Amino acid sequence: MDAGLIAFIAGMIGLLVGVLSMNAVARSEREQERSLVSAPALRDGAAQVLAVIGRAYLVIDEVGGVVQASPGAYAMGLVRGHTVASDELADMIRTVRHRGIFAERTFEIDRGEGEALVLDVRVASLGDEYILVLADDRTEISRVQRMRNDFVANVSHELKTPVGAVSLLAEAIEQASDDPEAIEYFVGRLYKETRRLSALVRDIIELSRLQSTDVIARGGPVSVPSLVTDAVDRSHIVAEEKDIQISTRIEEVPEVYGDAELLGIAVQNLVENAVRYSPEHTKVDIWVHRVADQLLVEVADQGVGIPEDEQKRIFERFYRVDPARSRQTGGTGLGLSIVKHVMTQHGGSVTVRSMPQEGSTFTLALPLNEPPAAV
Structure with missing residues (x-):
């Protein structure tokens, strides 16, 4: 068949479909108007x-x-x-x-x-x-209510484990009053559980604050390179214990507008996670640079990686790829959720690229916007 004829027929079919669609829309609008007017x-x-x-x-x-x-x-x-x-x-x-x-x-x-x-x-x-x-x-209200109920249930479950452990350890210490070695062991375990409980309560409070306040309303100019430097310093001891090298590549970038404390928490969470979940004798790379109208912070590790089907869920509250390993390393399951909320509040985003056994790269993207004009 001639190519021109085929094109003509295709065009006529497209025109017919368009006319029918427009008629259907118009008919629906007329039905609504009649039901209102007549x-x-x-x-x-x-x-x-x-x-x-x-x-x-x-x-x-x-x-x-x-x-x-x-x-x-x-x-x-x-x-x-x-x-x-x-x-x-x-x-x-x-x-x-x-x-x-x-x-x-x-x-x-x-x-x-x-x-x-x-x-x-x-x-x-x-x-x-x-x-x-x-x-x-009531769709949105129902969704929020389900999220609230799930959150309360998850918090109750997560608190139950360390609180129960603290109670049992305190009882064990009391019963081992004549055994200094046992007391020393139980005190070490007790200290670990109280640290975990403290971290969990801290993250719950932080997440609650993020969901109930407008952080940008009290923001100001923030130096992201300074936040990265602070985060590396705080993770230095743990990195040394595991012989993990933290390498930073910080380019000259402008300041962003936002809440310095919360942005610092987001950066700190990513750096801590990279060190916490990386094997010994590996490397963590941090790159701060600008792409168009965004400032990017990339944190790459050489850890076990995250399966593709898990990557969409890792920013959910209390979601863990490996629950047993997360508890062993002291993770609360709220860190990445906090990061996501911080970035959302600042008009930015957090994304992940990862392959199993090849490590993960988390990227914070912040808009380089001017601060809001004074009213």
């Missing part, structure tokens, strides 16, 4: 109330048809044309009509691809003829 007169000023209520709503007639609906109701997928699209909502409407009672329920609307809207729905009679449906989107 609604019957509602009694006692109900129409005026619905117009300013600021919530998704539907008005259902005696035969179950939608005679009026807000754009929000369409967006939530509660109505299609003049028909209630949710079976659960239709069941609530029938119950209210038959029993004449008020109904309230929370349910989910499937949005495809594993996503769902969580809706609080209230259904009540609107005079003798109509049923009124009010809906509130």
